Amino acid sequence: MDAKELIARRVAQEIPAGAIVNLGIGLPSMVANYLPVDLGVFFQAENGVIGLGARPPEGMEDINLTDAGGGFVSAVPGAAAIDSAMSFGLIRGRHLDITVLGGMQVDARGRLANWMVPGQMVAGMGGAMDLVVGAKQVIVAMAHANKGVSKIVPDCTLPITAPRRVSLIVTELAVIRPEDDGLHLIETAPGVTVDDVRAATEADLIVTGDVPEMRM
Amino acid sequence: MKQAISLEDAIALIPDGASVMVGGFMGVGAPRRLIRALAAAGRKNLTLITNDTAIPGEGPGPLISGGCVARLITSHIGKNPEAQAQMLSGQIEVELVPQGTLVERIRAAGVGLGGVLTQTGLGTLVEDGKQVVKIDGQRWLLETPIQADFALIRARRCDYVGNLEYTLTAHNFNPIMAMAGATVIAEPDEIVPLGVIPPDAVKTPGLLVDHVLRRAC
Numbered sequence: 001m002d003a004k005e006l007i008a009r010r011v012a013q014e015i016p017a018g019a020i021v022n023l024g025i026g027l028p029s030m031v032a033n034y035l036p037v038d039l040g041v042f043f044q045a046e047n048g049v050i051g052l053g054a055r056p057p058e059g060m061e062d063i064n065l066t067d068a069g070g071g072f073v074s075a076v077p078g079a080a081a082i083d084s085a086m087s088f089g090l091i092r093g094r095h096l097d098i099t100v101l102g103g104m105q106v107d108a109r110g111r112l113a114n115w116m117v118p119g120q121m122v123a124g125m126g127g128a129m130d131l132v133v134g135a136k137q138v139i140v141a142m143a144h145a146n147k148g149v150s151k152i153v154p155d156c157t158l159p160i161t162a163p164r165r166v167s168l169i170v171t172e173l174a175v176i177r178p179e180d181d182g183l184h185l186i187e188t189a190p191g192v193t194v195d196d197v198r199a200a201t202e203a204d205l206i207v208t209g210d211v212p213e214m215r216m
Numbered sequence: 217m218k219q220a221i222s223l224e225d226a227i228a229l230i231p232d233g234a235s236v237m238v239g240g241f242m243g244v245g246a247p248r249r250l251i252r253a254l255a256a257a258g259r260k261n262l263t264l265i266t267n268d269t270a271i272p273g274e275g276p277g278p279l280i281s282g283g284c285v286a287r288l289i290t291s292h293i294g295k296n297p298e299a300q301a302q303m304l305s306g307q308i309e310v311e312l313v314p315q316g317t318l319v320e321r322i323r324a325a326g327v328g329l330g331g332v333l334t335q336t337g338l339g340t341l342v343e344d345g346k347q348v349v350k351i352d353g354q355r356w357l358l359e360t361p362i363q364a365d366f367a368l369i370r371a372r373r374c375d376y377v378g379n380l381e382y383t384l385t386a387h388n389f390n391p392i393m394a395m396a397g398a399t400v401i402a403e404p405d406e407i408v409p410l411g412v413i414p415p416d417a418v419k420t421p422g423l424l425v426d427h428v429l430r431r432a433c
Contacts, residue, residue, distance in 0.1 A: 048388050049384065066242065068242075083391050083419070084388045084392060085323050092336060122294075122303060126291050126314075127314070128314075
C-alpha cells in the first residue's frame with residue numbers, strides 16, 4: 001500500500017454513515033474510493049453539487065458536471081445542484097459535517113496553512129478558508145514531510161488558512177489529534193514506532209500510554 | 217421582449233478599463249464566446265472579477281493570456297501559471313478573496329446590502345486593513361460589496377424576455393453576478409420561446425438581463 005492510499009484509507013474510517021463531506025482536490029479526493037457504497041455519504045463539492053458520483057465512462061461525461069478540481073463526475077440519486085452562494089452558505093453555516101483538506105503545514109496549536117508560499121506559490125485560498133471556518137470537523141490528510149522537512153511544526157511559518165484548531169491530522173506515519181495542550185499522537189502507521197514519528201516531527205508530540213497501530 | 221445582440225455588438229459595449237464579472241468555475245459555466253471575443257478585440261486595463269482563472273485557454277484564461285487584465289479579484293489562480301507569473305511580475309494587481317466571501321460580496325452589491333459580516337479570513341492575511349465588528353462578543357470581518365460595469369453570464373437556456381435557467385455545476389457564480397453587473401450580457405446555450413422555461417425553474421428573472429447574445433450558429 002503506498003503512502004497516499006494508506007492516508008486515504010485511514011481518513012475513510014473517520015466518516016460516519018450519512019455524513020455530508022467535502023473532499024479537497026488531490027489526495028483528499030481519494031478518500032471516496034475507500035468508503036462502502038451503502039454508507040449513504042453525500043459528497044459536496046464547493047462548485048455546486050451535493051451528491052458527487054463516480055467519473056462517467058470515457059466519452060459520456062457531461063461538460064457541465066465536474067468536481068471542484070474541474071474533473072468530470074456524475075451525480076448520485078438524490079443529488080442537488082446549487083449555486084456558489086448556497087454552496088458556501090452550507091459550508092459557513094455549519095451544515096457540512098466533515099471537510100478533508102490537504103496541508104502544507106499544521107502547527108502545535110492545530111492551525112492549518114495550505115494556500116500560499118509567499119513569493120513563490122500563490123495559488124489563492126479558493127474555498128479552503130470557508131471550509132476550515134465552517135465545517136463541523138476538519139481533517140487534514142497530508143504527507144508527514146515535504147522533501148524531508150516536517151510539515152508538522154511548532155508554529156506555522158506559512159500564512160495560516162484559519163486560526164481554528166483542526167480536528168485531526170492523518171499522515172503516512174501517524175494519526176495526530178490537536179487538543180488544548182498540544183498535539184496528541186494517537187496512532188502510528190503499521191511498522192512505524194513512536195520514536196520514528198517523533199524523529200520525523202518538528203513539533204512536540206504528546207504520548208499517553210501505548211500508542212495503537214492504525215487498523216487497516 | 218429582448219432582441220438578440222451579435223457578438224461584435226456585445227463586445228463593442230465593453231470599453232478599455234471596464235470592470236467585468238465573468239461567471240464560471242474552472243471554466244465550467246464560463247461565457248466562452250464573449251470571453252474569447254473580448255480577448256481577440258484586444259481590450260486593455262480590465263478589472264476582472266471571477267472565481268478562478270482556470271487553466272490557460274479555459275474560462276477567463278484568454279483574457280489573462282491576452283494581457284487584457286490590469287486588476288483581478290478572484291479566489292484562486294493556482295491552475296493558471298500565466299496568471300501567477302503576471303501577478304508576481306506586477307503586471308496584474310491581484311486581490312485574493314476567500315470564495316465564500318467573494319460570492320457574498322458580489323451578492324451584497326446585487327441585492328442592495330452595504331456589506332457582509334463573516335468569520336472567514338479572521339486571524340489571517342485576509343483581515344489586514346479591514347474593519348472588525350464585534351456583535352455580542354463575537355468578532356466578524358466586514359467585507360464590502362463588489363459591483364461591476366458588466367456581468368457576462370453563461371446560462372443553459374434563455375427565453376424571449378431574458379429569463380435564465382442554469383444547469384448542474386454550471387450555476388456557480390452566474391446567477392449571483394447577474395444581479396451585480398450594471399449591464400448584464402447573457403450567453404445562453406439555447407434560446408427558447410416563452411413558456412418553455414417553467415416559472416419555478418427561472419433562477420435569473422429576465423428583468424436583470426440587458427442583452428442576450430445571438431445563438432452560436
